[in-house]
Amino acid sequence: MITLGSILEIKNFKMYYNTQAGKVKAADDISFSLNEGESMGLVGESGCGKTSVSMSIMKLLPENAEIISGNIYFNGKDLVPLSEEKMNEVRWAGISMIFQAAMNSLNPVYRVGDQIIEAIVTHEPNVTFEEARGRVANLYKLVGLDPERMDNYPHEYSGGMKQRAVIAMSLACNPKLIIADEPTTALDVIVQDTILRELDKIQKRLNMSMIYISHDIAVIAEVASKIAIMYAGKIVEMADSVTIFKKPAHPYTVGLMSSFPSIRGPKKELNMIPGEPPNLLNSPDHCRFAPRCPFATDECISKTPPYEEIEAGHLVACFHPQNLKRQVSANVG
Amino acid sequence: MSDEVVIKVEEMNKFFPIKKNVFSRAHNFLHAVDRVNFEIKRGKVLSLVGESGCGKTTTGKTLLKLYEPTAGKIIFLGKDVTRLHSTEDKKWFHSKTQMIFQDPFESLNPRKTIFDIVSEPMNIQNFGSLKKRELMVMDVLKRVGIAPPDAFLWRYPHELSGGQRQRVAIARALVMKPEFVVADEPTSMLDVSIRTQVMKLMMELIREMNMSFLYITHDLAVARYMADEISVMYLGKIVEHSGSEEIINNPLHPYTKALISAVPIPDPEFKRKTVDIKGGIGKPIDPLPRCRFYERCPFAMDICAQKEPELLDVGNGHQVACFLYEKK
Numbered sequence: 001m002i003t004l005g006s007i008l009e010i011k012n013f014k015m016y017y018n019t020q021a022g023k024v025k026a027a028d029d030i031s032f033s034l035n036e037g038e039s040m041g042l043v044g045e046s047g048c049g050k051t052s053v054s055m056s057i058m059k060l061l062p063e064n065a066e067i068i069s070g071n072i073y074f075n076g077k078d079l080v081p082l083s084e085e086k087m088n089e090v091r092w093a094g095i096s097m098i099f100q101a102a103m104n105s106l107n108p109v110y111r112v113g114d115q116i117i118e119a120i121v122t123h124e125p126n127v128t129f130e131e132a133r134g135r136v137a138n139l140y141k142l143v144g145l146d147p148e149r150m151d152n153y154p155h156e157y158s159g160g161m162k163q164r165a166v167i168a169m170s171l172a173c174n175p176k177l178i179i180a181d182e183p184t185t186a187l188d189v190i191v192q193d194t195i196l197r198e199l200d201k202i203q204k205r206l207n208m209s210m211i212y213i214s215h216d217i218a219v220i221a222e223v224a225s226k227i228a229i230m231y232a233g234k235i236v237e238m239a240d241s242v243t244i245f246k247k248p249a250h251p252y253t254v255g256l257m258s259s260f261p262s263i264r265g266p267k268k269e270l271n272m273i274p275g276e277p278p279n280l281l282n283s284p285d286h287c288r289f290a291p292r293c294p295f296a297t298d299e300c301i302s303k304t305p306p307y308e309e310i311e312a313g314h315l316v317a318c319f320h321p322q323n324l325k326r327q328v329s330a331n332v333g
Numbered sequence: 334m335s336d337e338v339v340i341k342v343e344e345m346n347k348f349f350p351i352k353k354n355v356f357s358r359a360h361n362f363l364h365a366v367d368r369v370n371f372e373i374k375r376g377k378v379l380s381l382v383g384e385s386g387c388g389k390t391t392t393g394k395t396l397l398k399l400y401e402p403t404a405g406k407i408i409f410l411g412k413d414v415t416r417l418h419s420t421e422d423k424k425w426f427h428s429k430t431q432m433i434f435q436d437p438f439e440s441l442n443p444r445k446t447i448f449d450i451v452s453e454p455m456n457i458q459n460f461g462s463l464k465k466r467e468l469m470v471m472d473v474l475k476r477v478g479i480a481p482p483d484a485f486l487w488r489y490p491h492e493l494s495g496g497q498r499q500r501v502a503i504a505r506a507l508v509m510k511p512e513f514v515v516a517d518e519p520t521s522m523l524d525v526s527i528r529t530q531v532m533k534l535m536m537e538l539i540r541e542m543n544m545s546f547l548y549i550t551h552d553l554a555v556a557r558y559m560a561d562e563i564s565v566m567y568l569g570k571i572v573e574h575s576g577s578e579e580i581i582n583n584p585l586h587p588y589t590k591a592l593i594s595a596v597p598i599p600d601p602e603f604k605r606k607t608v609d610i611k612g613g614i615g616k617p618i619d620p621l622p623r624c625r626f627y628e629r630c631p632f633a634m635d636i637c638a639q640k641e642p643e644l645l646d647v648g649n650g651h652q653v654a655c656f657l658y659e660k661k
Binding site for chain 1: 528532
C-alpha cells in the first residue's frame with residue numbers, strides 16, 4: 001500500500017478542535033507523502049493549521065483535539081491508533097522535533113549537555129552515561145558547538161547557540177524524520193543564515209527527512225525541495241519548490257509570491273491579497289480562499305474544489321488554476 | 334520646501350548605566366547609541382537597519398524624547414529640542430511627533446475602546462470639542478482602512494484582528510497630523526498577506542500627508558521597499574548610510590555585505606554567495622576605541638584595532654565607516 005521509499009504518508013487526515021463556540025477545523029483533509037532524505041516545506045500564515053499538522057504527526061495534541069479520520073503512516077505503520085506508550089517509542093527515536101521559540105525549550109536549571117543526555121538515556125535505556133556523553137560531544141561538533149560548553153547552563157549560551165543545542169537534541173536518537181517548526185524565526189538574519197546552512201548540511205549528510213514549517217517563503221526556498229502551501233486548514237497547493245515559485249497555480253500562492261519584498265533584482269511594486277485570513281471556526285464547505293480571490297466564481301462559493309494533480313507532481317485545490325499555459329497573472333490583487 | 338530638513342541629529346549619544354545593584358554607583362556604561370548623525374527631509378523615509386541589540390529602537394525612542402539623550406543635539410523643524418523645559422515646548426514637540434510600535438497586541442490598552450485609543454492624543458493636547466474629535470477619529474479610521482468606522486468606534490482591541498489593531502495604532506499616531514513619525518518594526522508581527530497591506534497603507538499615507546518617517550526594521554527587503562535612504566547600525570554606531578537602492582546593490586562595509594548576503598532569497602534556483610563572519614553580536618559595554626566590528630570582520634587590519642573609523646563620504650552621498658575605504 002505504501003509508496004516505495006516514502007517515510008511519512010498522510011492520507012485524508014482530519015483533526016478538529018472542539019471548542020465551546022464550535023469545531024475548529026485546523027487540519028482538514030490533509031494528504032501528503034515524504035520520501036526518505038527529502039526535505040519539505042509547509043508554508044502558511046499564522047492560524048492556518050501548520051503547527052496543528054506537525055503536532056498531529058507527533059501526537060502531541062491538547063485534550064480538546066479530535067482526530068476525525070485519516071491515517072498517518074510513518075515507516076509503514078499507522079500512528080493514529082497507537083497508544084501513548086507505543087507513541088513514546090516513535091517520538092524522538094523515529095520522529096523528533098525542533099520547536100518554535102526553541103530558545104525557550106531548554107530547561108534553565110539543568111546543564112545543556114545533561115538535557116541532551118537525558119533524551120538519549122530515556123529512549124535508549126541500555127546506553128551508559130559515559131557513552132551518552134560521548135555521543136553528545138559528537139553531536140555538538142556536528143552542529144558547530146564547542147563540546148566544552150556541554151556543562152554550561154542555557155543562560156550562558158547566545159540565542160544562536162541555544163538553537164544549535166536544540167538541533168543537537170533533536171538529532172540525539174538518530175531520528176528518521178525531523179519536524180522543524182519555525183526553527184529560525186526568533187533569530188537575527190546572519191545567525192538564521194548559518195543555522196539554515198547547518199541544518200541543510202546535516203540533513204543531506206545523515207540522509208534524514210525534514211519538514212520545515214514556516215511563514216517565510218524565502219526561508220523555505222533555501223532549504224526545501226518540495227513545498228506545500230496551507231490556507232485555512234487545507235493544503236491548497238503542493239509541488240517541487242521550483243514549480244511553486246515559477247509557476248504557482250493557486251491564486252493564494254500567486255498572491256503570496258508577489259507580496260514578498262526581495263532584495264534581489266529590480267525593485268518592484270508589491271501586490272497584496274485583500275482581506276484577512278478566515279477564522280477556522282465552523283469553516284464553510286466551499287473554497288476558503290474564495291472571499292479574497294480575484295478569480296472567484298459562483299462555483300467557488302458553492303462547493304469545495306478537489307485537490308487534484310494538474311500536471312505531474314503538482315497538486316492544486318482550485319477551480320481556476322493560474323499560470324497553466326504560462327499566462328502570467330501579474331495583476332492579481 | 335521639499336528640501337526642508339524636518340529632523341536632524343548631531344553626535345547623539347545614549348548611554349545606559351550598568352549598576353551591580355540599585356544602591357551602587359554605575360561604573361560601566363552600555364553605549365546603546367554612540368555619536369549618531371543623520372537628518373530626514375520632509376516627506377522622506379529613512380530606514381534604520383540592524384540586528385537586535387544594535388541600538389535602533391533606542392535611537393528612535395531618544396529622537397522622540399522618550400529617553401533623554403546623554404549628549405548631542407536633536408533639531409526638529411529648526412528648533413533645538415534636545416532639552417525641553419517649558420510645558421508649551423513639550424506639548425508642541427509631542428503633538429508634531431508620534432511613534433508606531435511593533436506589537437499591536439501590546440500597544441493598545443485592552444480596557445479602552447477604539448475611540449478612546451485613537452482620540453487620546455487629542456485629549457492630551459486638549460484639542461477641539463468632543464464632536465470635532467469624533468469626526469476626526471472617524472476620518473482617520475476610514476483613511477487607514479477601518480470601515481465602516483462607526484461600527485468600530487465602541488469596540489475593544491480584543492475584538493479586532495492583528496492587522497486591524499495595527500491599523501488602529503497607525504490611526505492613533507496620525508490623528509494629530511504629525512510631521513515626524515518613528516515606526517518601530519510596525520509589520521514584523523503581522524502575517525505576510527496583512528504585512529503587505531499595512532506597508533502599502535503606510536506608503537500612501539506618507540505621500541499623502543508629506544510626513545517624514547524613521548522606519549526601524551531588521552528586514553532589509555522591507556527597508557528597501559519602504560525607505561528612500563538606509564542607515565545600517567552595528568552596536569550603537571551607524572556603519573553605512575546611503576540611498577536604499579545603492580546600499581542594496583553596492584554595499585561597502587563588511588558588515589553590510591554580510592547582512593545582505595544572509596538575507597534569504599525567495600527563489601529556489603538562486604544560490605547566494607555567503608560572506609562568512611565570525612562569532613555573534615556582543616554588547617557595547619564601555620567599548621574600546623576601535624572598530625566595533627573588528628573581532629568579526631574578515632578584512633580586519635591593524636589600524637582597525639587602534640582607532641575608530643569615522644563615517645566618511647566616498648562619493649554620491651554614500652557614507653561608510655571603514656578603514657578599507659579611507660583614502661591614505
